Amino acid sequence: MNKYIIHGGRPLMGEVTISGAKNAAVAIIPAALLVDGVCRIENIPQISDVTLLFSILEELGARVRVLNRHTVEIDSRHVHSTQPSFELVRRIRASYYLLGALLGRFGKATVAMPGGCNFGVRPIDQHVKGFRAMGAGVTEGNLVQAVAKGGRLTGAAVYLDMVSVGATMNIMMAAALAEGTTTIENAAKEPHIVDLANFLNSMGADIKGAGTDSIRIRGVEKLNGGTYCIIPDQIEAGTYMAAVAAAGGRLLIRNVIPKHMDCISAKLTEMGVTVEEEDDTLLVSRSGPLQRTNVKTQPYPGFPTDMQPQIAVCMAVAEGTSVVTESVWDNRFRYIGELRRMGAQVQVDGKVAIIEGVSKLRGCPVKACDLRAGAAMVIAGLVAEGTTTISDIKYVERGYENITEKFRALGADFQKVETPEPRLTVVTAG
Numbered sequence: 001m002n003k004y005i006i007h008g009g010r011p012l013m014g015e016v017t018i019s020g021a022k023n024a025a026v027a028i029i030p031a032a033l034l035v036d037g038v039c040r041i042e043n044i045p046q047i048s049d050v051t052l053l054f055s056i057l058e059e060l061g062a063r064v065r066v067l068n069r070h071t072v073e074i075d076s077r078h079v080h081s082t083q084p085s086f087e088l089v090r091r092i093r094a095s096y097y098l099l100g101a102l103l104g105r106f107g108k109a110t111v112a113m114p115g116g117c118n119f120g121v122r123p124i125d126q127h128v129k130g131f132r133a134m135g136a137g138v139t140e141g142n143l144v145q146a147v148a149k150g151g152r153l154t155g156a157a158v159y160l161d162m163v164s165v166g167a168t169m170n171i172m173m174a175a176a177l178a179e180g181t182t183t184i185e186n187a188a189k190e191p192h193i194v195d196l197a198n199f200l201n202s203m204g205a206d207i208k209g210a211g212t213d214s215i216r217i218r219g220v221e222k223l224n225g226g227t228y229c230i231i232p233d234q235i236e237a238g239t240y241m242a243a244v245a246a247a248g249g250r251l252l253i254r255n256v257i258p259k260h261m262d263c264i265s266a267k268l269t270e271m272g273v274t275v276e277e278e279d280d281t282l283l284v285s286r287s288g289p290l291q292r293t294n295v296k297t298q299p300y301p302g303f304p305t306d307m308q309p310q311i312a313v314c315m316a317v318a319e320g321t322s323v324v325t326e327s328v329w330d331n332r333f334r335y336i337g338e339l340r341r342m343g344a345q346v347q348v349d350g351k352v353a354i355i356e357g358v359s360k361l362r363g364c365p366v367k368a369c370d371l372r373a374g375a376a377m378v379i380a381g382l383v384a385e386g387t388t389t390i391s392d393i394k395y396v397e398r399g400y401e402n403i404t405e406k407f408r409a410l411g412a413d414f415q416k417v418e419t420p421e422p423r424l425t426v427v428t429a430g
C-alpha cells in the first residue's frame with residue numbers, strides 16, 4: 001500500500017505551477033464523444049481519473065493519442081458502443097458525464113453508477129430530470145439506461161431544484177446536439193461550467209450564458225474537431241495557498257486565473273495571509289500568526305466545498321475559535337477524526353465544525369478519507385511536529401498531479417513510499 005511520509009515543520013518557499021483543472025477535464029474528456037472529428041485538448045492534468053477516462057473512451061471505440069504529458073488528441077469518429085463496462089465506470093464518479101455525452105450524440109446510453117460514497121448520498125435525479133425533459137426515457141438502477149424518443153433529444157426548459165455542477169454540465173452536453181433550444185435555470189456557475197461551454201463552443205456548439213444562472217443551448221447538427229486548452233485548477237491552487245498559509249513561508253503560484261481564486265484569497269487574507277495578484281500568478285506569504293475566521297461552503301462564487309478540509313487545517317493552527325459550515329455535502333467531516341489524532345481541537349455537530357486553534361499539531365499515522373481530505377492531511381503533515389504517515393493516498397492521486405515533487409521543490413520533507421498493492425481495489429472520488 002503506497003503511503004506519504006512527511007517530516008513537518010518547514011516553511012514553504014519557492015514556485016509552483018498549477019496543472020489543468022481536474023473537474024473541467026473529467027467533463028471535457030467525455031464531452032469529446034459528442035464531436036464527430038478530432039479534438040486536441042491541452043493542459044490536461046496528469047492524474048489517475050484522467051487516465052481512467054481515456055481507457056473508457058478507448059473501450060467505446062474512440063482513439064486517444066497522447067501527444068505529450070499534457071496534450072491529447074481524441075478522435076470520436078469511430079465510436080461503436082454506448083455502454084462502457086461496469087468495471088471501469090464504477091471507479092470514477094464523473095462517469096455520469098458519459099450519459100449526457102453518449103445520449104446527446106447517439107440518442108442512447110447505458111452507464112453504471114459508481115457504488116459507495118465518500119461524503120453522503122450523491123443522487124443524480126436532476127441530471128435525469130433534464131434528460132427526461134428533453135424526451136429521453138430513463139430507467140434507473142445499478143445501470144442507468146437512457147434512450148431518446150425518435151433517436152434524438154429535443155430542446156426543453158429545465159429548472160434545477162438545487163444548484164448542481166454535474167447536472168448543469170450533463171444537461172449542457174446532452175443539449176448540444178438536440179433539436180431546438182434548451183434552457184437551464186438555476187444553473188451552477190463554477191469556472192469549469194464555463195470551461196465546458198467554451199470547449200463545446202470551440203467545436204461548433206451554440207451555448208450562451210455559462211457562468212450565469214441561466215444557460216441557453218441552441219442544438220446544432222454536428223460538432224467538428226478543434227483545439228482547446230483547459231483552465232488551471234482552482235482547487236489545486238487553493239490547496240497550495242492553504243499549505244503556505246498553514247506552514248508559513250512565501251510561494252509564487254503560477255498558471256492561475258486570480259479571479260477564480262477570489263473566494264479563497266479573501267478568506268486567507270482575513271486570516272492574516274498576504275495574497276498579491278499579478279496576471280496569471282499569485283504571490284502568497286505568511287509570517288505572522290494565523291487569525292480565526294468562519295467559512296460557509298457554497299456554490300461558486302461562494303467558498304468551495306472542495307477547499308473546506310484544507311482551510312480547516314489552517315483554522316486548526318490559527319489563534320482563536322473558527323466555525324466551518326458545510327452546506328453542499330451531507331457528510332464531509334470524516335477527516336476531522338484524523339485531524340484530532342494529530343492534536344487538533346474540533347467539535348462536529350451535524351454540518352458545523354467548531355475549531356479551537358492550537359499552537360501545534362503532532363505527526364502520527366493518518367489516512368486520506370477522500371481526495372480533498374487527503375490534501376488536508378498533507379497540509380497537516382507539513383505543519384505538524386514530527387512524522388506524519390498518510391495511507392490511502394490513491395484518493396489524493398486521483399486529483400493532484402505530482403504532489404510529492406511539487407511540495408519537495410518548495411522545501412518540504414515529503415516522500416512517497418511505494419509497495420505493491422495486494423489486490424485490485426476499487427475507489428471512487430471527486
Ligand code: EPU
Binds near residue numbers: 026094127164188329
Ligand atoms: N444533488 C442532488 N441531485 C442531483 C445532483 C446533485 O441532490 O441530481 C445534490 C448533491 O447531493 C449535493 C449538491 O446537490 O448535495 C451539489 O452536488 P453537485 O451536483 O454540484 O456535485 P457533483 O457535480 O456531483 C462536483 C465535483 C465535486 C464538488 C461538487 C460541488 C466533479 C467530478 N465533482 O460534484 O468535486 O464537490 O461538484 O462543487 O466535478 C472534488 O473534486 O473533490 C469533488 C468532490
